[in-house]
Amino acid sequence: MSRLLTDDEVERQLESLPDWRVDGGRIVAELEAPDFPTAITLVDEIALEAEDMxxxxxxxxxxxxxxxxxxxxxxxxVTQLDVELAHRISxxxxxxxARARG
Known part of the structure; x- marks a missing residue:
């Protein structure tokens, strides 16, 4: 099992992940794709990365x-696994x- 990161460690790691934010012990991103088919393609690629990890x-x-x-x-x-997957997703x-909403 991966070690739980401290709040400071998470914040430091997110400096290189501008699409992501901390939300109650989780990291969250809301990404807007150019259109619906692209959003589905993005999710498919994320699924492959997640399965690989x-x-x-x-x-x-x-x-x-x-x-x-x-x-x-x-x-x-949040652990280093989450940060690594966030990098792959970004x-x-x-x-x-796809760009961060907001």
């Missing part, structure tokens, strides 16, 4: 907006021209 995000799709929540349930909060989002 054996670490799966909560995903909610609303039209072209994809909301992702990462936490390591066994650890009770890379995929950039590839498909």
């Amino acid at each position: 054996n670490h799966h995000p909560d995903i909610d799709i609303r039209w072209r907006t994809v909301r992702l929540v990462l936490t390591t349930h066994d650890a009770g909060g 890379d995929a989002a950039a590839k498909w021209k």
Whole structure:
């Protein structure tokens, strides 16, 4: 099991992940794709990355907006696994021209 990161460690890690924010012991991103098919393609790529890591995000799709929540349930909060998957998700989002909402 991965070690739970401290609040300071999470904040420091998120400096290189501008699409992500802390929300109650989780990290969250809301990404807006150019259109619905692209949002689905993005989710498909995220699913492959998550399966490769054996670490799966909560995903909610609303039209072209994809909301992702990462936490390591066994650890009770954010671990390095969450941060690594967030980086992979952000890379995929950039590839498909999905941008943070807001």
